[in-house]
Amino acid sequence: MALKGDLKDMSLSSLISINCNEMNQARLTIRHQGREAALFFADGNIAHVVLDSQEGEEAIYELLTWEEGEFELEQGVAPPKRTVTTGWSRLLLEGMRRMDESAAGPEVDWDEVEMSETDQTAERIVRALKRVPGIDGALICSRQGEVLGQKMAGDPAKEAALTAFVGRRSEELGFLLCAGQWERLILSGQARKAMVVPCRESNYLGLVLGRRAPVEALIESVRTTLRRYE
Amino acid sequence: MERVLSDVNAVAGVGGCFFCGQQGAVIASATKATPDAVAFHGVGRQVAFAWAALEAAGQATEELCFCYERARIVARVLGNVALVVLCGPRVELASLRIILDTAAGLIKGDPDVRRSLAARAGERADLLAEGHLDASSRRLLGALDSRREQ
Numbered sequence: 001m002a003l004k005g006d007l008k009d010m011s012l013s014s015l016i017s018i019n020c021n022e023m024n025q026a027r028l029t030i031r032h033q034g035r036e037a038a039l040f041f042a043d044g045n046i047a048h049v050v051l052d053s054q055e056g057e058e059a060i061y062e063l064l065t066w067e068e069g070e071f072e073l074e075q076g077v078a079p080p081k082r083t084v085t086t087g088w089s090r091l092l093l094e095g096m097r098r099m100d101e102s103a104a105g106p107e108v109d110w111d112e113v114e115m116s117e118t119d120q121t122a123e124r125i126v127r128a129l130k131r132v133p134g135i136d137g138a139l140i141c142s143r144q145g146e147v148l149g150q151k152m153a154g155d156p157a158k159e160a161a162l163t164a165f166v167g168r169r170s171e172e173l174g175f176l177l178c179a180g181q182w183e184r185l186i187l188s189g190q191a192r193k194a195m196v197v198p199c200r201e202s203n204y205l206g207l208v209l210g211r212r213a214p215v216e217a218l219i220e221s222v223r224t225t226l227r228r229y230e
Numbered sequence: 231m232e233r234v235l236s237d238v239n240a241v242a243g244v245g246g247c248f249f250c251g252q253q254g255a256v257i258a259s260a261t262k263a264t265p266d267a268v269a270f271h272g273v274g275r276q277v278a279f280a281w282a283a284l285e286a287a288g289q290a291t292e293e294l295c296f297c298y299e300r301a302r303i304v305a306r307v308l309g310n311v312a313l314v315v316l317c318g319p320r321v322e323l324a325s326l327r328i329i330l331d332t333a334a335g336l337i338k339g340d341p342d343v344r345r346s347l348a349a350r351a352g353e354r355a356d357l358l359a360e361g362h363l364d365a366s367s368r369r370l371l372g373a374l375d376s377r378r379e380q
Contacts, residue, residue: 003324003325003328005328009331010324010327014324015324018322018323018324022320022322073324143366144366144369144370145369145370145373155377157373157377158287158373158374158377159287161287161370161371161373161374161377162283162284162287162289162370162374164370165279165280165283165367165370165371165374166280166283166284168364168366168367168370169276169277169279169280169283170280170296172276173273173276173277173296173303174296174298174301176269176272176273176276177269177273177298177301177303177316178300179298179299179300179301180298180299180300180301181298181299182296182297182298183297183298183299184297185280185294185295185296185297186293186294186295186297187284187289187291187293187294187295188291188292188293188295189289189290189291189292189293190290190292191289191290192289194289
């Protein structure tokens, strides 16, 4: 049976990350303002994309800008050919970068960021993360809610108290269910999306995400950034 | 309510689910795998604490998804109750979210169920007065309350 929905309720980036993570072989058809696109998933990645007469990765970047459109997911459909070779998470991040650029965001030079910063490690981490497309704000705080580094709009002290509080609740829940290591907490609301993850030296990292940010792809970026500073 | 719980439990990777009120107390539950009523109550309480903190911070949240090495807990806020789902790490989240959206629609559209849930949701003040939080967490919650209007 086909799974149907609308991109208003579930973004394309979420559909891609779920199907790739679950190694689905499937065809995702999307209809938007009289246009039709098809994405084929196979072997944990996107294998083929077609939009009008366009095929391959450039078509995906355009599709990622669609904020609404009916979709239909049919399991077990094999790709007719392979026009995409880049990994799905890299595609989503590139798509987010392009969208940010088109909204006049500056290009990131990771090496320059790393070389020029002389602040404390927490400050360097949040500055690096704030430059990742899809991350609107970042903060590192202690378990007691003390701000160790922040790059976010609003009231950092309040964000830190909230981050530490929900981080503690996440740990308690994990202990209660013997669920193993706590990896992250994702908070989704109409107005914003946020993520809290455990961070170096028993601290917490709080992230404010773009409303349509590809969470699964961002997790890899966050892990990579944290590893760079361990 | 029972139908909603049964539908949620039918999703691959779901181990059990329950409705809880603002106090975290279990209103109705259905178990498919190992978690028992005691575990549900503890989970409900921690979810309710997180939910209360988010509201105190002025950040209305529809869904909380706690991810662990061996489990996921998805809590969908539906007015003054939450539907909490205990899952394995490979749960089909897309299917689950569609079922949760349907559940939210059913509850919103059924005044009897809404009234029944509201009557049993309890008061958040009771949760915060019960003394289940450690001192540091109480201070954090106090800080959120004091900055509520800032």
